[in-house]
Structures are given as C-alpha cells and as structure tokens.
Amino acid sequence: MADEYAHRPVTVAGKTAVVIGGTSGIGEAIALSFASEGADVVATSRTEEKVAATAERLRELGAATIEATTDVTSRASIDGTRDRVIEEFGSVDVLVTSASAVARTAVDETTEEEWRHVLDVQLTGVYRATQSFAAVMDEGSIVHVSSLAPQLAIANLSTYTAAKGGVDAYTRAAAKELAPEIRVNAIAPGYVVTPQNVDLIGEGTEARERIRRRCPMGDVADRSEIAGAAVYLASDAASYTTGEVVTVDGLFGRSVF
Numbered sequence: 261m262a263d264e265y266a267h268r269p270v271t272v273a274g275k276t277a278v279v280i281g282g283t284s285g286i287g288e289a290i291a292l293s294f295a296s297e298g299a300d301v302v303a304t305s306r307t308e309e310k311v312a313a314t315a316e317r318l319r320e321l322g323a324a325t326i327e328a329t330t331d332v333t334s335r336a337s338i339d340g341t342r343d344r345v346i347e348e349f350g351s352v353d354v355l356v357t358s359a360s361a362v363a364r365t366a367v368d369e370t371t372e373e374e375w376r377h378v379l380d381v382q383l384t385g386v387y388r389a390t391q392s393f394a395a396v397m398d399e400g401s402i403v404h405v406s407s408l409a410p411q412l413a414i415a416n417l418s419t420y421t422a423a424k425g426g427v428d429a430y431t432r433a434a435a436k437e438l439a440p441e442i443r444v445n446a447i448a449p450g451y452v453v454t455p456q457n458v459d460l461i462g463e464g465t466e467a468r469e470r471i472r473r474r475c476p477m478g479d480v481a482d483r484s485e486i487a488g489a490a491v492y493l494a495s496d497a498a499s500y501t502t503g504e505v506v507t508v509d510g511l512f513g514r515s516v517f
C-alpha cells in the first residue's frame with residue numbers, strides 16, 4: 261500500500277556526475293555535496309591546481325574521480341573531458357554546468373569583447389556541454405546553474421543577464437527535445453558569496469547589509485543551500501521535473517518592501 265505513494269529517492273548515491281565549473285563556489289559545493297551522498301564525481305574547470313585540490317576533497321569523501329581540466333569555450337576541451345570520464349566510469353548520469361564569467365559594465369560601456377566572452381562562457385558553454393554530454397547519456401539529468409538576474413532588472417549587469425536569460429530559454433527547449441531520457445533543468449540562485457563576488461557582497465560590505473534588510477530569509481544563501489536543489493534535480497525523485505528553472509533566492513527577487 262505504502263509503495264503506491266512512495267516517491268523515488270532524493271539522492272544521487274551510486275550515480276556518476278560531472279560538474280563543469282566544479283572547483284570553486286557553487287559548483288564545488290554541488291560536487292562535494294554529490295560526493296558526500298555517495299556519487300562518483302568529476303569536478304572540472306580550466307585550472308589544474310584547482311582541479312587537483314577539489315579532486316583531493318572528493319576522494320576524502322569517498323568518491324571515485326579523475327582529474328581533468330576543461331574550458332567551456334572549447335568544444336574539443338569539453339569532448340576530451342567527456343571521453344576521459346566515459347573511459348573511466350563507462351557512463352555519465354548527471355551533468356552540472358557552473359562555469360562563471362561576469363561583466364559589471366553599463367550598457368553604453370560594454371565592449372564587444374566583454375559581451376562575447378560572457379556569452380561564450382555562460383551561454384555557448386552551456387550549449388557545448390549539453391550537446392557533448394547528451395550524446396553519451398542514455399538517460400540522466402542535466403542541471404545548469406543559471407541566475408536570478410534574468411527575472412530582474414539589475415543595473416550594470418545587462419550582458420550577464422542576457423546570457424542567463426538564454427540559459428533559461430535553452431533549458432526549456434533542450435528539455436523538450438531530450439525528453440524522456442534526459443531531463444534538463446536550471447537553478448536560479450539569488451546571492452551566494454563566492455570568490456567572484458566577495459568584494460561586492462562579502463561580510464562588511466554595504467550591499468550585504470542591503471541584502472539582509474530586503475531578503476525575507478534574512479541573508480545570502482549558503483552554497484550548500486543551492487547544492488540541495490541540485491541534488492533534488494539530479495535525483496530520481498525529480499523524475500517528472502524537466503524544463504524547469506528552480507529559483508533558490510530566499511524570496512529576494514519577488515520581495516518588494
């Protein structure tokens with residue numbers, strides 16, 4: 261009787277996951293969280309030292325892993341990592357993309373170079389990684405780390421906002437094509453303190469005080485609170501969830517007063 265109502269497990273235990281942009285900030289938290297649940301995890305980015313350091317932490321948590329660098333601006337680089345993962349593990353169940361590039365520039369000052377770079381990493385990187393890994397995933401889950409930004413109007417962030425709006429739209433469209441075997445979702449985090457924004461919203465900054473005043477949940481998110489959403493989306497419990505952008509912002513984005 262109980263089985264009829266039992267949901268599938270909210271865990272990634274036993275799965276093989278690749279986290280691109282998984283050596284820092286949100287991506288690293290997701291990689292470590294997956295490993296602590298019993299997944300095998302490859303956390304990758306451009307920098308060898310960061311890859312090695314995260315791999316060490318993954319091993320300490322009991323995960324099998326390999327050390328591979330990846331640059332999402334290169335299709336050959338992504339394919340190379342994918343092939344090494346397949347060689348080592350035989351299959352991939354979960355892909356997470358969390359590579360970061362930001363331009364904090366006004367509309368009339370943004371250069372074509374800045375525009376191209378942010379879109380190359382944030383949007384075209386998502387396309388490249390999705391295409392590359394979907395080709396070898398018989399079934400599984402893809403989770404893109406998007407942002408709250410495309411749901412808002414933030415000054416001096418138009419390039420990033422456009423890229424992330426593209427990620428949300430691409431997530432829905434790709435989900436339609438890749439269903440039912442592969443689910444594609446995105447997470448839209450609000451503010452999380454990471455190396456790329458610690459100067460802006462770290463402890464003691466004026467912006468951090470403003471976030472504390474405005475956010476109904478009282479502060480920025482801890483990285484682990486974004487990882488929780490990734491675990492759910494990657495797990496079998498989310499077996500009917502696809503094409504979704506899951507906002508994890510402590511209600512910051514929709515809170516007016």
Ligand SMILES: NC(=O)c1ccc[n+]([C@@H]2O[C@H](COP(=O)([O-])OP(=O)(O)OC[C@H]3O[C@@H](n4cnc5c(N)ncnc54)[C@H](OP(=O)(O)O)[C@@H]3O)[C@@H](O)[C@H]2O)c1
Nearest residue numbers: 281283284285286305306307331332359360407452454456
């Ligand atoms: N922090 C926030 O408040 C926040 C809010 C909403 C959304 N996000 C999004 O969350 C994601 C992660 O951001 P974060 O704050 O965690 O940033 P982070 O701590 O700076 O981490 C970024 C990661 O991306 C990797 N990376 C950068 N360029 C890359 C490339 N070309 N190819 C592969 N990997 C690359 C970095 O490693 P290497 O330097 O070694 O490549 C690093 O592992 C980003 O997509 C960001 O837009 C962040």
